[in-house]
Amino acid sequence: xxxxxxxxxxxxxxxxxxxxxxxxxxxxxxxxxxxxxxxxxxxxxxxxxxxxxxxxxxxxxxxxxxxxxxxxxxxxxxxxxxxxxxxxxxxxxxxxxxxxxxxxxxxxxxxxxxxxxxxxxxxxxxxxxxxxxxxxxxxxxxxxxxxxxxxxxxxxxxxxxxxxxxxxxxxxxxxxxxxxxxxxxxxxxxxxxxxxxxxxxxxxxxxxxxxxxxxxxxxxxxxxxxxxxxxxx
Numbered sequence: 001x002x003x004x005x006x007x008x009x010x011x012x013x014x015x016x017x018x019x020x021x022x023x024x025x026x027x028x029x030x031x032x033x034x035x036x037x038x039x040x041x042x043x044x045x046x047x048x049x050x051x052x053x054x055x056x057x058x059x060x061x062x063x064x065x066x067x068x069x070x071x072x073x074x075x076x077x078x079x080x081x082x083x084x085x086x087x088x089x090x091x092x093x094x095x096x097x098x099x100x101x102x103x104x105x106x107x108x109x110x111x112x113x114x115x116x117x118x119x120x121x122x123x124x125x126x127x128x129x130x131x132x133x134x135x136x137x138x139x140x141x142x143x144x145x146x147x148x149x150x151x152x153x154x155x156x157x158x159x160x161x162x163x164x165x166x167x168x169x170x171x172x173x174x175x176x177x178x179x180x181x182x183x184x185x186x187x188x189x190x191x192x193x194x195x196x197x198x199x200x201x202x203x204x205x206x207x208x209x210x211x212x213x214x215x216x217x218x219x220x221x222x223x224x225x226x227x228x229x230x231x232x233x
Contacts, residue, residue, distance in 0.1 A: 022148070022149065022152050023152060023156070026149075026152045026153045026156040026157075027069075027156055027160070028060050028064075029060075029111070029153060029157075030108055030111070030153075030156050030157045030160045031060065031063055031064065031068075031069070031079075031080040031160070032058055032059075032060040032063050032080075033058075033107050033108060033111055033157075034063075034080055034104040034105070034107055034108055034160060034161075034164070035055065035062075035063035035080040035081065035083055035104065036055070036056065036057065036058055036063065036107075037103040037104050037106070037107035038050070038055075038083040038085075038100055038101075038103055038104050038172075039051060039055040039056045039083050040056060040103070041099055041100045041103040042083065042085050042090070042096075042100045043056060045090045045091050045092055045096045045099065045100065046089050046090055046091045046096075047085055047086050047087075047089035047090050047096075047100075048089070049084050049085065049086045049089070050083045050084055050085065053084065055083055062081075063080045063081055064080060064081060065079060065080050065081040065082070068080055068081070068170075071201075071204065079164065079170055079171060082170055083100070085097060085100055094178075094179050094180075094183075094186065095179060095180075096179070097175055097178065097179035098175070098176050098178075098179025098180050099179070100175070101172040101173075101175035101176040101179060102172065102176055104161075104164060104172050105160075105161035105162070105164050105165055105172055106161070108157040108158070108160050108161035108164075109157070109158065109161045109226065111153075111157045112153075112154045112155075112157035112158045112161070112226070112227075112230050113229075113230045115150055115153055115154055115157075116150070116154045116230040116231045118150070119147070119150060119151075119154070119230075119231045119232065119233070120230065120231055120232040124143065124146060124147045124150065125143075125144070125147045126147070126151060126231050126232075126233040127144070127147040127148045127150075127151035128151065128233075129151050129152045129155040129156075154227065154230060154231065155223075155227060158223055158226045158227055158230065159219075159223055161226075162219050162222050162223050162226070163215075163219060166200070166219075168196040168197075168199055168200050169193035169194070169196030169197060169200075170196065170197060171196070171200070174189075174193055174196055177189060178190055178193075203215050
């Protein structure tokens with residue numbers, strides 16, 4: 001996200017600072033809700049591992065992963081600290097793994113749709129979080145400021161939800177696939193998970209440095225569709 005607006009640091013540092021603060025706190029909220037939901041579902045299915053490690057909390061410090069947080073802040077794509085899950089303790093076995101995995105993205109969508117209610121109801125305007133609008137973020141009155149905040153928070157929660165469904169480790173999509181595949185296929189799939197982080201970083205960096213557009217071409221239509229469904233715009 002901020003990687004694409006770095007030029008503002010030199011041309012309009014005040015706008016860059018406002019955007020940075022807003023993006024940071026939006027992602028902090030999104031990641032915290034996401035990882036808390038993983039822990040909540042895992043605990044509900046009988047695995048208290050994450051809860052005993054202090055992850056059943058809305059304290060963001062417990063959920064931040066250094067590398068994932070940096071990726072989230074500079075690129076808009078990233079992850080939180082993985083929630084440890086003991087499949088043997090889950091009441092639903094491998095299906096439980098899939099249920100825990102999908103809880104994170106679903107919680108982000110729930111937050112996005114809930115916070116978008118005032119926008120969809122016409123009580124607030126929709127401020128599209130595009131980089132072309134970066135110089136206007138939080139520069140108007142109170143009503144416009146609230147719209148800017150909600151716009152970024154809604155968009156970031158939807159983006160985080162969709163991105164995490166990519167079937168590459170360490171994202172939730174890989175755990176979801178592994179939990180739904182038959183046993184022998186799941187074992188084969190798990191052997192490839194070690195290469196997931198490298199492939200993921202390569203995709204993100206190729207999009208930003210070489211303008212390949214691979215990720216956004218795949219994720220964009222779904223992110224745009226969900227944003228329209230949530231906000232009515």
